[in-house]
Amino acid sequence: MEQILTSLQQRIRDNRNADPKLSYVAKLHKRGIKKIAQKIGEEGVELAIACVSEGKKEVIGEAADLVFHLMVALDYHGLHIKNVIEELGKREGTSGIAEKASRVE
Amino acid sequence: MEQILTSLQQRIRDNRNADPKLSYVAKLHKRGIKKIAQKIGEEGVELAIACVSEGKKEVIGEAADLVFHLMVALDYHGLHIKNVIEELGKREGTSGIAEKASRVE
Amino acid sequence: MEQILTSLQQRIRDNRNADPKLSYVAKLHKRGIKKIAQKIGEEGVELAIACVSEGKKEVIGEAADLVFHLMVALDYHGLHIKNVIEELGKREGTSGIAEKASRVE
Amino acid sequence: MEQILTSLQQRIRDNRNADPKLSYVAKLHKRGIKKIAQKIGEEGVELAIACVSEGKKEVIGEAADLVFHLMVALDYHGLHIKNVIEELGKREGTSGIAEKASRVE
Numbered sequence: 461m462e463q464i465l466t467s468l469q470q471r472i473r474d475n476r477n478a479d480p481k482l483s484y485v486a487k488l489h490k491r492g493i494k495k496i497a498q499k500i501g502e503e504g505v506e507l508a509i510a511c512v513s514e515g516k517k518e519v520i521g522e523a524a525d526l527v528f529h530l531m532v533a534l535d536y537h538g539l540h541i542k543n544v545i546e547e548l549g550k551r552e553g554t555s556g557i558a559e560k561a562s563r564v565e
Numbered sequence: 566m567e568q569i570l571t572s573l574q575q576r577i578r579d580n581r582n583a584d585p586k587l588s589y590v591a592k593l594h595k596r597g598i599k600k601i602a603q604k605i606g607e608e609g610v611e612l613a614i615a616c617v618s619e620g621k622k623e624v625i626g627e628a629a630d631l632v633f634h635l636m637v638a639l640d641y642h643g644l645h646i647k648n649v650i651e652e653l654g655k656r657e658g659t660s661g662i663a664e665k666a667s668r669v670e
Numbered sequence: 671m672e673q674i675l676t677s678l679q680q681r682i683r684d685n686r687n688a689d690p691k692l693s694y695v696a697k698l699h700k701r702g703i704k705k706i707a708q709k710i711g712e713e714g715v716e717l718a719i720a721c722v723s724e725g726k727k728e729v730i731g732e733a734a735d736l737v738f739h740l741m742v743a744l745d746y747h748g749l750h751i752k753n754v755i756e757e758l759g760k761r762e763g764t765s766g767i768a769e770k771a772s773r774v775e
Numbered sequence: 776m777e778q779i780l781t782s783l784q785q786r787i788r789d790n791r792n793a794d795p796k797l798s799y800v801a802k803l804h805k806r807g808i809k810k811i812a813q814k815i816g817e818e819g820v821e822l823a824i825a826c827v828s829e830g831k832k833e834v835i836g837e838a839a840d841l842v843f844h845l846m847v848a849l850d851y852h853g854l855h856i857k858n859v860i861e862e863l864g865k866r867e868g869t870s871g872i873a874e875k876a877s878r879v880e
Binding site: 461462464465467468471493494496497498500501503504505507508509511512516519520521523524526527528530533534536537538539541542543544545546547548549551552 | 570598
C-alpha cells in the first residue's frame with residue numbers, strides 16, 4: 461500500500477505545474493483550491509450514495525476517487541497523505557469513544 | 566503508513582460488535598450504513614470547508630476524520646482500505662486526464 | 671415568491687419527459703435519482719464553500735442552484751416545494767431549540 | 776407558502792441575538808458561518824441519501840431541514856430567501872439546458 465500512496469502523491473506533486481490540457485491534476489490546480497474542495501465534497505457525497513445503494517465495486521471506485529482528490533488537496537496545502545495517516549496513528553491508542561469525544565462533534 | 570492503516574482497519578473490524586457505549590465504531594455500526602454514509606458526507610464537507618478557510622493542522626485533522634469514517638464504511642461492506650489503494654494503483658500508469666476521462670464525471 | 675416557485679415547479683414537471691438534449695430537467699431525470707441526489711449533495715457543498723469564502727452574489731447563485739435541484743428531486747418523488755414549505759410551517763410555533771431537539775441529530 | 780417563508784425568515788432574524796441556550800438559531804450564529812456552512816453540507820448529504828433510499832415523508836423532512844439551514848445562512852449574509860427565489864425567477868424564461876449552460880458546471 462505504502463508504495464502506491466507514495467508514488468501517487470509524488471505524481472500529483474510532479475503534475476501540479478504540468479499542462480492542464482494533459483494533466484487532470486494540473487487542471488484542478490489551475491482552477492484553485494475552491495474547485496479542489498468542491499471535488500472532495502462531491503466525491504464524499506458520491507461515496508455516501510454508493511454506500512447506501514450500490515455494491516462493493518462501486519464503493520471501491522468512489523472511495524478511490526475520494527482518496528485521490530484528498531491527496532490533491534493535501535498537496536495543494538503542502539501536505540502528504542502520510543501526514544494524515546500519522547495523525548490516525550496518533551489517535552490510535554485512545555479507544556474509539558474517547559477519541560471521538562476528544563474531537564469537536 | 567501501512568502498519569497504521571492495517572492496524573486501524575483491524576481495530577475497526579474487531580470493534581464492530583463491541584458495546585456501543587464503549588466503542589464509537591460499534592455505535593456507528595449499530596446506527597447502520599445510512600448513518601455511516603452521512604458521516605462520510607459530513608466529513609467530506611468539513612474537509613472541503615477546512616481546505617478553503619483553514620490551515621494545515623485543521624486540514625490534517627479533517628482529512629483524518631474522513632479517512633477514519635471511510636474505513637468504517639469499507640468495513641461495513643466487507644472491504645479493506647487496501648482494496649481502495651490497490652484500485653488507485655491500478656489507475657496509475659494512465660495519465661491524469663486519461664484516467665479521469667475513463668470515469669463517469 | 672409563490673408564483674415563481676409554483677411556475678418553476680410546474681415547468682420541472684412539464685419537462686420531465688422532454689428531449690434530454692433540449693431540457694436539463696429531462697436530462698437529469700433520464701440519468702435517474704442517483705444523479706439528482708448527487709447534484710443536491712454537490713450544490714450543498716458549493717453553497718457551503720460560498721458561505722465561508724464568497725460574497726452575497728455567489729451565495730445567492732449557489733442557493734438558487736441548490737433550490738432548483740431540490741425542486742427536481744421533489745418532483746422525482748411526486749412532491750412539490752409547497753410540501754416542504756408546509757412542513758416548515760408546521761414546525762414553526764415550536765421554538766428553535768425545541769424544534770431541533772425533536773429531530774434526530 | 777409566501778407567508779410561511781417570510782415569517783420563518785423573520786423569526787430567524789429576530790433570534791440571531793437571542794440566548795443560544797434557548798434558540799437553535801442563536802446557537803448556530805454563535806458558532807459562526809463555518810458551522811452554518813457545515814450544516815448546509817450535512818443536510819444536503821442527508822437529503823441526497825433520503826432521495827435514493829427513503830420515502831416521501833423522509834424526503835420532505837430532510838428537505839425542510841435543508842431549507843431551514845439555508846435560510847439561516849442567508850440571514851447570516853444579510854440575505855433573505857426572497858433573494859434566492861427572485862434569482863430563480865430571473866433564470867426562468869431561459870430553457871433548462873440554456874440556463875444550465877450559462878452557469879459554470
